[in-house]
Amino acid sequence: MRRNFSALIVLAIPTIAEAHGEEVLGSIFAEVVTVATLFALLTIVPALKRYSGAGFVGCLIGVLISWATIGDIPYRKNANFITIVLIAFPIVSTVLVLLLDKLFASKRGA
Numbered sequence: 001m002r003r004n005f006s007a008l009i010v011l012a013i014p015t016i017a018e019a020h021g022e023e024v025l026g027s028i029f030a031e032v033v034t035v036a037t038l039f040a041l042l043t044i045v046p047a048l049k050r051y052s053g054a055g056f057v058g059c060l061i062g063v064l065i066s067w068a069t070i071g072d073i074p075y076r077k078n079a080n081f082i083t084i085v086l087i088a089f090p091i092v093s094t095v096l097v098l099l100l101d102k103l104f105a106s107k108r109g110a
Contacts, residue, residue: 024075027075027079027083030086030087031063031066031086031090035059035063035090038091039056039059042055042059042094048098051098051101054097054098054100055097055098055101058094058095058096058098059090059093059094061093061097062089062090062091062092062093063090065089065093066085066086066088069085069089070085070086
């Protein structure tokens, strides 16, 4: 089942880009690698495991904000900006949520 799902995802990726627009896949893959790295860090690094739930939520919020930010921007003229937004927003939102969670956890005495 898992193998079939992975194959389906790999086959569906080119359909994200319109005809002759495959250069957009570089930005999408950059975001996927960023999110996967953040998730891996949140589950592997012992100091972050305690805050992993908040980190996951922060990362997903960053992804949603980045998608909303770049919504209807033409890709070819703004490729660098779009790639930076897709990478930076999940990282920044994850860090902010982790810092806020740590701050409020220390105030609660946890």
